[in-house]
Every structure is written in C-alpha cells, then in structure tokens.
Amino acid sequence: MATTAAEQATQDERPAAPFRTDTFRIARPQIVGPDIPEAPFPIALNGLVQKGFGRGGKDLGCPTANLPDESIAPISSVAKTGVYYGYAQVLSPPDGHSKLTEEESKVLPMVMSLGWNPFYKNERLTAEIHVMHDFKSDFYGYEMKALVLGYIRPELDYTSREALIDDIEMDKRVAISSLDRLGYQKYAKDSYFSL
Template sequence: MAAPAPNRPLVVGDPSGPFPPYPLRMSGQVISGFGRGSKELGIPTANLPVDDALTPWISSVPSGVYFGWASLNLPPSHPDSTPTPTTPTTTETEIPDWSSSSRTRGANGFTVYPMVMSIGYNPFYKNTVRSAEVHVLHDFGADFYGAEMRLLITGFIREEKDYSGLEALIADIKFDCEVAKRSLAREGWAPRGVDVEIDLPGEAGEDRGVEKVVMRGELDCAWLIRPSQLPKEKGDEEGK
C-alpha cells in the first residue's frame, strides 16, 4: 500500500472512545443500490433507506465517510449465518458475556461486524439522491438483501470529494477501510461484552500480512443485538 497523504491519519478519534454527537444510530432492511460497489469498485456495499423521519440526524450531518459497527440478522439459509447461543434475552443495557475464537458473535440472531460507510451524493458518479452505502468489513458468501441491519456510527473519517479517475476513488476507499479498522481496534471503541474480529494489516508501507485481532472493549453496543422488532418470515420461524 502506498504511504498515506500527510493529511490522512491512519487513526481518528480520541483513544477513550466516541464523543458527542457520536455514536449515531441507523437501521433498516438492506435495499438494492446503484450496482457499482462489487462490479466497478470491487468493494461491495449494502444500502439502507435515507429517511429523515426515521433518522432525523441524517439531514444535519455533513456528506462524507463514517465508520463504526454494523449488526446483521441473516436468515438461517445464508452461508454466513451464525447460530445464536442460548442466552437470556438482552435488554438495552444488558449484554450476554461470551467469546468466540473465529467469528464475531452477537445475540438474538445478530452478528456484529466493523464497517465503513458513505453518506452523501458521491460526486464522482454525480448522484442526484443522497444515499447511505455501507461496506461491511467481512467477506460474505452471498448477498443479504432484505436482511435487518443496524449501524452504530462512531465517528467521521473525511468529507466526500470528486476524483480524476476510478483508481483514485478505489485507493481512497481502501485507505478509509484501513482507518476504520485501526480506529475501531481500541478498547474505547470496541463493543463491550461481544468479541469482534478485525483484520489489521501491517503499518502503511510495510510488507506484512494481515493479522486477525479479536477485540473486546468498553463501548456500549447493546442496541446492536437487542431482539428484532421486524416480523419474522415463515422460513425464519421454522428455522429453515
């Protein structure tokens, strides 16, 4: 990876954790987007509806790139679906305490992943409608349109901008992903009570492989894994 630009730090935010107005919450069912993430960029994204009525804060935040945690309630048939351990029902402030050596584990059907996202118009593509595009930092075996997704947005990385070409856009997005991983891999930013797995590359410019780091921190992420409020489909109820 090329050395970062002088004005692009590898880590953002105070080590102690997010400061107001963060963390911000956003949720909904994953919808189809512009179809460019995987095809043109090689960076798949999951879109959530941008609705001021459901997410009042979204109209007041600057367009740009954000980072934080995403939880997904994948159907049992999905190849990345994680069996939920038997635990007491969680509340807004109580989280079951367990660990996982290889997978991020949640509760009530939800699995927690690090994420980076853009909110805005994407000037490179000249979008006319504001969108929320989430890149979950995990390699999924299949799409998950219609799945319930919750976002705990912990901080801001940079403002959106236009680019001279596709390669420059992709390079900036990949750097955003690295910033998100490194910023979240700190005790004040990692979820409390749930182990999360982050792939951390070597320092910029180093020829070093990716290291999987299992984090457990102090950030209250109970909302991400509380029981779903959406009606279950018949296949989900039957465990099919």
C-alpha cells in the first residue's frame, strides 16, 4: 500500500512532490475511479471549519474550508495525500443564527486537497474542502460533514499560480462528472447528512 498521509507526517522531512508536467495535464481523464465507490471509500469526515491562510479564495479563486487536525485522521490514516472528490454539507449552528441560505445548507459536490500544499510550502498536513457553490458569506466555526468518495490525482508542485488554478478548475470538472454516476449520486442522500 502507498504510504498514508499520516505515516508521511511522522517523518522529519516534508515529503517532496513532483512538479506538474504538460504530459500529466494533457493525459488527465474526465472521469476517475470505478462506477461505485470501493474501499476505503466512502470516508466520513466532520469538524468545525477553521481559518486557513486564506490564499485559496484570494490567490486561487477557490475558497477552501480547513478541517481541524483531529478531524483528518479518518482519511489520513488510510489514504495517501492528494486531491479527492465527494459531497459535503455545512450545518447551521444550533442557536438558530445562521448565515446560510437554504441552498447553502444542502449537500453539495466538493473537491478536497489532503497534503502539504507544496506550491505554498506548508509545514503541516491539512485537509481543505472546496464546496462547489458560490457562498455569500464565510462559515468559520460552522460544522461541516463530508463523505469522501474517490481519489482524483496526486498532490503536485507548480512553477506558476496559473498552472495550479488550471488544475483545480479541472479537478472540479472531474469531480462533477465522476459524481454524476448512479453509484455516487445516492451518497448525496445518505443518512450521514442532515437531510
């Protein structure tokens, strides 16, 4: 089995990530993974959304919700670093004061980056979820639930921000077409979520 993200995190050195090549970009498939999720998927994650460095929204046009360290274990202990797809839901706080619209509190498609963000040379393993919806306000401190259903690609290093943005946009398209299969659609209605 490939080294899990948690095993890598115990090593002294931050793992090196290969640079993205043109061959990789051209050869990327539109749909990834089998027609129904296979072990270790689905992987359930949940936690209170934390502030990251904020570069996802500002630099990359792709805001991400960071999960706390203790929420990452269900995936980092069984899977390698990389980009994953699935569904996520942001839950309204129990006090009734929610900034979320009805649409924003639904189960929505997501892409997730698990790793060290080599382009930004992070020192810590993080799991960052981009929910595919244009949220009108931030939701730091809100609970997020996610079902990770498949793997898209390894985490890569980049020589330009544009190339990283280009791959993230492709990740979103791959996630949408990969989720658009019967074996995946049903997870949007899974009882794990608050429906």
